[in-house]
Amino acid sequence: MNSIEMILDELRFISAHPKQQLEQYLAAGKKVVGCLPYYCPEELVAAAGMVPFGLWGAEIQVSEAKRYFPPFICSLLQTTLELGLKGEFDRLTAVMIPLLCDSLKGMEANWRYGVKNVPVITVAQAQNRKMQAGLTFTISQYRKIKKQLEELSRRPITDQAIAEAVKSYNEQRRVMRKFLAAAGKHPELISFSDRNAVVKSSYFMDAAAHTVKVRELAELLEQAAESSWQGPKVVVSGITADYRGLIKIFNDCKLAVVDDQLTQGSLRFRLDVPLTADPLVGMAEQIGKIEGCPVLFDPGKQRGHMLIHLVKQSDAQGVIFVQTKFCDPEEFDYVPLKSMLEKEGIPSLLIEADKQAANYEQARTAVETFCEILS
Amino acid sequence: MAEVNKRDIKPAKIRLKEIADKATQDAWEAKNRGEKIGWCASNFPQEIPTTLGIHVVYPENQGAAIGAKGGGQRMCEYAEGLGYSSDICSYARINFAYTDLKECPELNIPQPDFLLCCNNICNCMLKWYENLAFQLDIPLLLIDIPRLDAYECDQDRIDYIRAQFDYCIGRLEEISGKKWDEDRFKEVMAISQRSSKAWLKAVDYMKYTPSPFSGFDIFNNMAVACVARGRLEGAEAFEQLAREYEENIKNGTSTFKVKEEYRVLFEGIACWAHLSYTFKTLRNFGINVTSTIYGPAFSFLYQNLDELMAAYAYVPNCNVFEREVELRVKDAIKNKVEGAIIHMNRSCKKWSGNLYELERQLREQAGIPAVMFDGDQSDPRVFSEAQYLTRVQGLVEIMAANKGQKEEQSCE
Ligand code: SF4
Ligand code: SF4
Numbered sequence: 001m002n003s004i005e006m007i008l009d010e011l012r013f014i015s016a017h018p019k020q021q022l023e024q025y026l027a028a029g030k031k032v033v034g035c036l037p038y039y040c041p042e043e044l045v046a047a048a049g050m051v052p053f054g055l056w057g058a059e060i061q062v063s064e065a066k067r068y069f070p071p072f073i074c075s076l077l078q079t080t081l082e083l084g085l086k087g088e089f090d091r092l093t094a095v096m097i098p099l100l101c102d103s104l105k106g107m108e109a110n111w112r113y114g115v116k117n118v119p120v121i122t123v124a125q126a127q128n129r130k131m132q133a134g135l136t137f138t139i140s141q142y143r144k145i146k147k148q149l150e151e152l153s154r155r156p157i158t159d160q161a162i163a164e165a166v167k168s169y170n171e172q173r174r175v176m177r178k179f180l181a182a183a184g185k186h187p188e189l190i191s192f193s194d195r196n197a198v199v200k201s202s203y204f205m206d207a208a209a210h211t212v213k214v215r216e217l218a219e220l221l222e223q224a225a226e227s228s229w230q231g232p233k234v235v236v237s238g239i240t241a242d243y244r245g246l247i248k249i250f251n252d253c254k255l256a257v258v259d260d261q262l263t264q265g266s267l268r269f270r271l272d273v274p275l276t277a278d279p280l281v282g283m284a285e286q287i288g289k290i291e292g293c294p295v296l297f298d299p300g301k302q303r304g305h306m307l308i309h310l311v312k313q314s315d316a317q318g319v320i321f322v323q324t325k326f327c328d329p330e331e332f333d334y335v336p337l338k339s340m341l342e343k344e345g346i347p348s349l350l351i352e353a354d355k356q357a358a359n360y361e362q363a364r365t366a367v368e369t370f371c372e373i374l375s
Numbered sequence: 376m377a378e379v380n381k382r383d384i385k386p387a388k389i390r391l392k393e394i395a396d397k398a399t400q401d402a403w404e405a406k407n408r409g410e411k412i413g414w415c416a417s418n419f420p421q422e423i424p425t426t427l428g429i430h431v432v433y434p435e436n437q438g439a440a441i442g443a444k445g446g447g448q449r450m451c452e453y454a455e456g457l458g459y460s461s462d463i464c465s466y467a468r469i470n471f472a473y474t475d476l477k478e479c480p481e482l483n484i485p486q487p488d489f490l491l492c493c494n495n496i497c498n499c500m501l502k503w504y505e506n507l508a509f510q511l512d513i514p515l516l517l518i519d520i521p522r523l524d525a526y527e528c529d530q531d532r533i534d535y536i537r538a539q540f541d542y543c544i545g546r547l548e549e550i551s552g553k554k555w556d557e558d559r560f561k562e563v564m565a566i567s568q569r570s571s572k573a574w575l576k577a578v579d580y581m582k583y584t585p586s587p588f589s590g591f592d593i594f595n596n597m598a599v600a601c602v603a604r605g606r607l608e609g610a611e612a613f614e615q616l617a618r619e620y621e622e623n624i625k626n627g628t629s630t631f632k633v634k635e636e637y638r639v640l641f642e643g644i645a646c647w648a649h650l651s652y653t654f655k656t657l658r659n660f661g662i663n664v665t666s667t668i669y670g671p672a673f674s675f676l677y678q679n680l681d682e683l684m685a686a687y688a689y690v691p692n693c694n695v696f697e698r699e700v701e702l703r704v705k706d707a708i709k710n711k712v713e714g715a716i717i718h719m720n721r722s723c724k725k726w727s728g729n730l731y732e733l734e735r736q737l738r739e740q741a742g743i744p745a746v747m748f749d750g751d752q753s754d755p756r757v758f759s760e761a762q763y764l765t766r767v768q769g770l771v772e773i774m775a776a777n778k779g780q781k782e783e784q785s786c787e
Pocket of ligand 2: 722752
């Protein structure tokens with residue numbers, strides 16, 4: 001096994017076994033805070049000496065969650081709640097639930113009544129995120145959250161500790177950007193499945209520990225000989241593309257994902273948190289600047305412009321929208337984004353995915369046909 | 376002393392309908408005069424456009440009207456043809472269809488020059504108005520009201536809303552060329568308070584047994600509460616409505632024309648396309664709706680600017696869950712309901728996301744049985760008459776048994 005494979009193997013394992021990872025933290029006496037999508041202030045958790053742990057659902061069938069959610073709520077939340085209801089997260093110190101879409105708003109109360117022993121920290125962020133009043137509001141909410149975390153961790157969170165956490169996360173972001181760029185150039189070495197595993201493991205690992213692995217991986221990739229990849233190249237866009245069945249199809253079709261606009265993926269790493277005297281200011285500013293995300297207010301549909309830019313910059317031939325079933329923010333965006341791509345002559349494919357789906361045969365045919373069109 | 380005023384020649388319900396129609400008409404005329412007009416979210420602080428004398432129309436109301444007049448499916452399907460998922464709120468789908476078609480036999484509204492969005496009721500609004508702004512290439516002003524994280528609205532939210540309120544005024548002055556006038560603002564606030572109080576007074580009469588009106592009336596009158604709260608004629612019409620209900624109580628009459636056998640809470644938006652069926656099915660069992668969240672919650676009472684800002688954060692769907700439950704339970708108990716009919720609305724993820732828990736808490740805290748049915752406010756395809764009937768029958772059986780028990784106990 002070469003060095004690339006060795007690192008990948010480790011991250012693949014972690015991304016596929018979050019529970020084991022969680023157990024390890026707990027066994028080491030760490031307090032762990034679950035972080036639901038999107039943009040939880042993880043730096044504050046880390047600054048409190050606790051471990052932020054991503055909760056983005058799982059590919060399981062739900063039964064218990066049906067007592068809380070109607071069937072037309074996305075599987076990301078249904079399956080996260082299911083795991084919570086089954087006691088999988090009972091030893092978390094708390095969960096943070098942002099309110100950035102309507103389904104998340106419902107999740108907050110459902111969690112409180114269903115998973116009574118894991119307290120909820122509500123994360124409210126301004127949608128008028130570029131105006132001063134919006135920044136001020138987000139900062140005020142982060143201040144509130146900081147206080148809650150201090151109570152839970154039973155220790156004060158100093159500005160210095162937050163600044164340290166921000167630096168550590170920024171380093172992870174920088175290194176991940178390097179990795180993602182290199183991975184896009186080397187589809188022969190990094191399949192989409194591995195790209196996803198490297199990203200996903202970041203949600204279950206201490207930022208610094210993850211950074212060490214990814215730094216090495218990125219350096220190895222940068223030294224690799226130029227790729228002679230002949231297969232089709234695409235940019236993937238959506239909330240998440242973490243669906244095993246779908247990833248397998250991408251791999252089978254030798255589809256190179258040369259860049260992504262996934263909220264769970266590269267959007268997490270694209271922008272650093274600026275270092276400001278009050279670190280909460282920088283954290284709010286970062287939310288104000290993120291583009292390309294369906295749950296952050298985007299009146300000019302910058303997401304579309306950004307997508308076109310990503311396609312051109314990465315030499316991709318098309319875009320695959322991976323739409324999480326029942327995700328209305330994505331469903332709204334799809335229509336204008338598709339037309340923006342059409343105007344640029346960029347072909348696109350829409351695939352609906354679901355954490356509870358057993359088979360992706362329809363998607364397979366669609367992806368195969370799309371690949372033929374691209375090549 | 377409650378006496379039907381001499382001026383109350385036309386019934387309030389007709390006056391209210393005329394006010395709503397006139398508001399649309401006024402917007403058309405303004406548009407034709409070359410004024411800038413807007414499309415506005417139903418729970419956007421209406422004090423802003425009203426004070427500025429800017430005309431706006433409400434796509435949600437249009438969606439309800441189109442739904443009620445039978446155009447919902449056609450418009451929804453048209454939007455789906457444009458690429459919109461059938462999962463998206465039917466008000467939004469209808470509006471996207473209208474934006475593209477610019478014409479609809481059921482109800483036309485003038486095309487907008489700007490958009491006023493407020494996400495206190497749902498974040499679906501954000502995406503909906505984003506798409507409109509993009510497609511029409513017109514300004515979009517958002518008042519972002521993050522869902523509450525506690526029972527009371529915090530000062531941080533109030534300050535944030537206030538800053539956006541002021542920003543919107545400035546932008547609208549630029550867009551419309553009209554000037555903000557503080558005296559007019561005070562007047563609009565006073566009128567809005569008058570309307571709200573009259574509305575609250577009118578719906579409060581549901582506590583009488585029998586109720587002086589059919590609960591379904593509220594669904595129709597609601598539209599005016601949204602359109603004309605800041606207009607003097609709106610306030611007067613609501614006051615008339617309250618007088619009429621008071622008069623009904625005195626006379627022992629009601630707009631609910633059959634004997635009120637049962638009193639229920641109706642949770643959710645009406646199924647506009649099936650309004651008649653949903654109403655008549657209940658009426659056939661003698662069931663009157665004597666509690667809906669539209670009663671207590673859409674009142675927007677305030678004494679000062681901070682309270683005005685907070686009032687827009689206390690709208691249903693924006694409250695913390697416990698407050699949502701409390702609003703319903705209090706109203707249910709006050710209005711002596713015997714059961715609850717809950718609309719699992721396929722369009723509305725925000726409203727539907729906690730309905731199972733709401734149902735459990737209603738049963739527990741208000742001590743009433745509850746049934747749920749599947750529907751949608753404006754897409755008729757989701758609703759099934761058979762399911763609705765079965766659920767209502769089920770509820771009636773329990774309510775009848777409960778009544779029997781009570782009677783037995785009182786005889787013992
Ligand atoms: S944004 Fe979409 S996928 Fe994410 S929680 Fe909301 S509905 Fe689910
Ligand atoms: S029905 Fe629900 S989703 Fe649709 S506009 Fe109203 S509150 Fe929003």
